[in-house]
Amino acid sequence: MSLAATTSVNCTSCGAGLDVLGGGRVMVHVCPYCGAELDAQDDYKVIAKFDGLMRPDSPFRIGMSGKIKGVDYTVIGMLEFREQYRGQTWTWIDHQLYSPTHGYAWLTIEDGHLVFTRRFRRPVWVSSAQVERANHPPTVKVDGDRYRYYETSTADIIFAEGEFTWAPKIGEKTTTVTVLADSAMLGFSETGGEREVYRSELVDSAAVAASFGVTNPPVPYGTHPMQPYMGGDNDRFMRIVALVAMVVCFALAMIFDTRTGTLVGEPLVVQARQIPSAVPITIPDVGGPVRLRFEGTPYVVSTLANSPNSLVYAYASLSLSYPDGRSLAGGPSRARVRVGGQPQGSLPGGFNTTELVFPSSLSGSYFLNLSWSSQGPSSANNAAGFTGDITSPRQLHFSEGDITIRTYAGISKGYWLYRLAIVFLIVVGISFARRWNFNRKRWSGSDWTSED
Structure with missing residues (x-):
């Protein structure tokens, strides 16, 4: 001193x-x-x-x-x-x-x-x-x-x-x-x-x-209102890097999702009047995942017993199984596609396409089992005077309509990049949450309330 x-x-x-x-x-x-x-x-x-x-x-x-x-x-x-x-x-x-x-x-x-x-x-x-x-x-x-x-x-x-x-x-x-x-x-x-x-x-x-030569200096405790945020020397750098990495991951994931792949073999067509049926299908042994695309025809003319010449649509259930009847394990095996609609215009109430994506390790021969969905008809069907469940081909008399199955290889998915982007988003969120929590403590002593 x-x-x-x-x-x-x-x-x-x-x-x-x-x-x-x-x-x-x-x-x-x-x-x-x-x-x-x-x-x-x-x-x-x-x-x-x-x-x-x-x-x-x-x-x-x-x-x-x-x-x-x-x-x-x-x-x-x-x-x-x-x-x-x-x-x-x-x-x-x-x-x-x-x-x-x-x-x-x-x-x-x-x-x-x-x-x-x-x-x-x-x-x-x-x-x-x-x-x-x-x-x-x-x-x-x-x-x-x-x-x-x-x-x-x-x-x-x-x-x-x-x-x-x-x-x-x-x-x-x-x-x-x-x-x-x-x-x-x-x-x-x-x-x-x-x-x-x-x-x-x-x-x-x-x-x-x-x-000042003080031998017993005061020891600060708590967060003082004027205390600056101390996020570490690399806090800002890490936040910026995580933000950039998140944007890059999302962008790459969307690019990969646009790679629809190349058609393998000829399309397989199943007539609507043939449902229910079991159709043999082969998942090819190629590099990368395989995509099966199912597309229901936009035109199905259905004559109902209580409403002749009505135009309705129904859902067909799709499932894959091994030739011996065992269910497919380790990959997606079930989907549903709509078949039917009006002879002109788009289909009301949903989509008439669906997809299943398989890893290449699941290549081999399978049976595609098709049946009518047990879900009740749509409001469009009810408007046409049909109130029963479309569960049997006897209820529907198809003059046309089918399901087309196409197989694509060389596709990519941005699934894991989306997940990685979420991880970077969490890193950014934690950084901002820490700053928010610090500021909350800084202002905790304020006497301003919403009633003031």
């Missing part, structure tokens, strides 16, 4: 020697021995007595000197404030600082964090009355920074010692409206009829304490 060059005076109340540290703008000096408040502008006459006050526990003592933001400061005074609200009590310690080159400032201990504060010389003001009238949190934009309302507090002084540029009074109340930006806070303070604006920012507790 180093001590700044000082002069001394004797307390006019108790005679104790007092170091004069604060420069020419000091107005009062509170004696640490007898609690007398002395008028530094009038031969140190006693103007008030602060008897029986308990000195707060602070590692910073009057006379200590150190650097803050590269500037030499000396502790010349100490105040303790108390705020009481709805049965809760908060206290904090302000240390008056003096620099011969930069004037006066404050160093505050809040939950172990050190906050550096100076007067803010800008024509800006937010009052508590403005906050009460506001429907939304008031905001202030100064020097390119946007400050949003944080809280309003009313505190009184419960301890004073040392030199000050104003005359503190025990029990005197100060109302302060604070607005918060990313790394700084503005405080609009009213004490009696006087107004002051202050700008505060967080400083490195360990570095400042070491500079």
Whole structure:
């Protein structure tokens, strides 16, 4: 610890020697021995007595000197404030600082964090009355920074010692409206009829304490409102890389999905009037997956017993099995395709195509089992006067209609790329979630509610 060059005076109340540290703008000096408040502008006459006050526990003592933001400061005074609200009590310690080159400032201990504060010389003001009238949190934009309302507090002084540029009074109340930006806070303070604006920012507790020669530095705990987000040295880089990788994966997946493949062999056609039936089909042994495409004809004319010449459609169920009747394992085996519709225009109520994609390891001979679906007819069928289930070919008399089966090889799917893209999306989401959670903690002490 180093001590700044000082002069001394004797307390006019108790005679104790007092170091004069604060420069020419000091107005009062509170004696640490007898609690007398002395008028530094009038031969140190006693103007008030602060008897029986308990000195707060602070590692910073009057006379200590150190650097803050590269500037030499000396502790010349100490105040303790108390705020009481709805049965809760908060206290904090302000240390008056003096620099011969930069004037006066404050160093505050809040939950172990050190906050550096100076007067803010800008024509800006937010009052508590403005906050009460506001429907939304008031905001202030100064020097390119946007400050949003944080809280309003009313505190009184419960301890004073040392030199000050104003005359503190025990029990005197100060109302302060604070607005918060990313790394700084503005405080609009009213004490009696006087107004002051202050700008505060967080400083490195360990570095400042070491500079002042403090052997038991305060230990920060919790998230301070002005604490910057520390996502790690590579957080931004990882977020950008994950975003780029996610976009690339989605793009490649969509490109792969557009590769429909090459037709293998001749199309296989099954007449609608032949259903139900079991048709032999071969899945070829080729590199990559194989796609079976089933397409129902758009025209089926059906004559119903209770509504002759009605035009309806039905669903055909498709399933694959081994020649010995065993069900296909390890790949898709069931689908459904619509057969029928109106002789002109598109089919109402669904699609008349479907696909099954198989890995090449499932190549071989299979039976394609076709039957009519047990699902009831559509509203279009009901409108035509048919109300029964289309489960039997006896109910339908097809004059035309079929299902065409085509086999394609050399196709690709973007399935795994979609999954990988989702993984990268989760990485990005976690990064943003961490930042959101940090900001939530920063603002958790705000007293603004939706009812304000």
